[in-house]
Amino acid sequence: MSGWRSREIRSFRSACAGIAETLRGERHMRFHLVSACIVAVLAIWLRIPRSDILWLLLAIAFVFTAELINTAIERTVDRISSDIHPLAKAAKDAAAGAVLVAVIFAAAVGAIVIGPPLWRVCFQ
């Protein structure tokens, strides 16, 4: 196997290990995964159109990406020092803020895309 290809495979494995480790270590990441699975089941059941599925996929990818970056920042801050410091707090709070923005976006997309068809199925 060429050096380039084995390097690419190593990078891919490292990225998968990062996702798996975040799933194991972060309760919020597991919650996001369960939420994404529920959304996928609802989207199939309600026959959501493909154009709207793209919005759902974007929202899910946004939340996962934000949580992975949040975890990377938390671990980096903890690795540098376990001391209480206002900059450490600012870094972690900003990273948590990124997750919050992503979650609010995902909740809005879910309400717009899944809300109306789910309402019709349940209450009409």
Ligand SMILES: Nc1ncnc2c1ncn2[C@@H]1O[C@H](COP(=O)(O)OP(=O)(O)OP(=O)(O)O)[C@@H](O)[C@H]1O
């Ligand atoms: N070294 C530190 N110095 C000052 N404040 C800190 C420090 N570490 C954490 N904090 C504060 O505690 C909060 C929680 O930090 P922690 O590292 O426990 O994240 P967490 O609870 O694992 O976050 P998440 O729920 O996103 O996984 C931070 O957002 C920050 O406000």
